[in-house]
Amino acid sequence: MIFTGIAFCILVAFAIFALSKLKTKRAKTFPKHWHKLLVNNVQFYKKLPANKQKQFQQRIMLFLSEVHIEGVQLELEDIDIVLIAASAVIPVFGFPKWQYTNLSGVLLYPDNFNEDYEFGKKSNNRIIAGMVGTGRLEKQMIISKKALHHGFANSNDKSNTAIHEFVHLIDKMDGDTDGVPELIMQNAYTIPWLKLIHKEMEAITNNKSDIRHYGGTNQAEFFAVASEYFFENPKLMERKHPDLYNMLKMSFSQ
Template identity: 55%
Template sequence: MPIFNLFRKKTPAPSTDHWDEILLEHVSFFKKLEPRERLFFKLRMQAFLDEIEIETIETEPTETDALLIAASAIIPVFQFPDWHYSNLKTVIILPEHFNENLEFEGHGNGRRIFGMVGTGKWNHKMILSKEALYHGFKNDTDKLNTAIHEFVHLIDKMDGTIDGIPDALLEQSYVIPWINLMHEEMERINRDKSDLRHYGGSSQIEFFAVAAEYFFSRPKLMKRKHPDIYQMLSKCFTPDQE
């Protein structure tokens, strides 16, 4: 399978002058920012693209691919100007959903994965379906954004363990209340009594990522329907606005 590098390390970052048009078309989070915040957001994206390689397999690389990935990385940590994804080196884009062997388009069975953070030989790598990447920014109403979901896993992993407890962001005094909130809502999910995606009921790990997707895609709806979860995620992702 041919692999293309979209952005390589140690190459000059591209001009951001035309990024606004792409971001305003696709990224609702960017639309809501003030002009100075938009500039800072683009600078953060540029720094991310300078640090992380983006590769594609059997799909033509585009600048929009890179911008959507960079936006997905910055959205959850926008309030943390010094944040770096030290546990990520490469993002690999596949054309569609895939299985655990990264097989797609009829190459294998079980092609149900839209994105994943790698382990073992895939450590420090994120694999994303291009189809899922674009869907996450095309449809805000379904509270689904695969790329943000995977970057939240990396945030969770910053303390060395993916467990649904973002120790890098959440003050220690809130850990037990957060665990309790997770399990209460997971029970509701598994009884079909919650509008959080069913996948969030499978584990603490997936609950945190699914809830974060909801938080960034439909913040007003989450604040109304899940005020306690919204408040706790605000303490994680937007502490200065608390």
């Protein structure tokens, strides 16, 4: 989800303060027991050969050396850190030198939140599972722990909130969050990609697609939702949406 409004200055101040203290729970070298966490929870990693798993581990540690993760009213667990880092690595694993230069911190909330960043049981309209910040929250991401874990609980449900948000960051790195990821997509494919996007969005609007309905919101959300589908259930996408599958496979260098 792309979120532009800044409702609570208090939360903004807390985010900046928390991230500046660099309390992120991370290790300098990949902890051996994280391998089991990845195998048990991340199908993308589990399916990799041993040498590629080593590369994935290295990419996780690189990400954690550059991005600070903070828990908001919760104690960070290893599994939280592993899943956030895996979500970051999966969509850019085909690019060995990739760095999220537009991200410096991730705030993990206990549950979904509303537009005022409230997540307590008494708060209304808690429908936001994740967001990429703008304005004073530029280079920050907020994600619900509940949504984070749910995204990896079922590897075939075509939905993963954390991957969705990291795809928004990939899209945003060319300066515009517009559904056209210029840094990973060759210019020659931009027009075919836009035609494909609008064709699929029309199918979503007419209830003739199995792509999640939120993908019909705009181009940016379509790219993020389609990418969730691609990484969560590539075989199904290849069968039902071969053109979309091939375009994403080429773009993500998978």
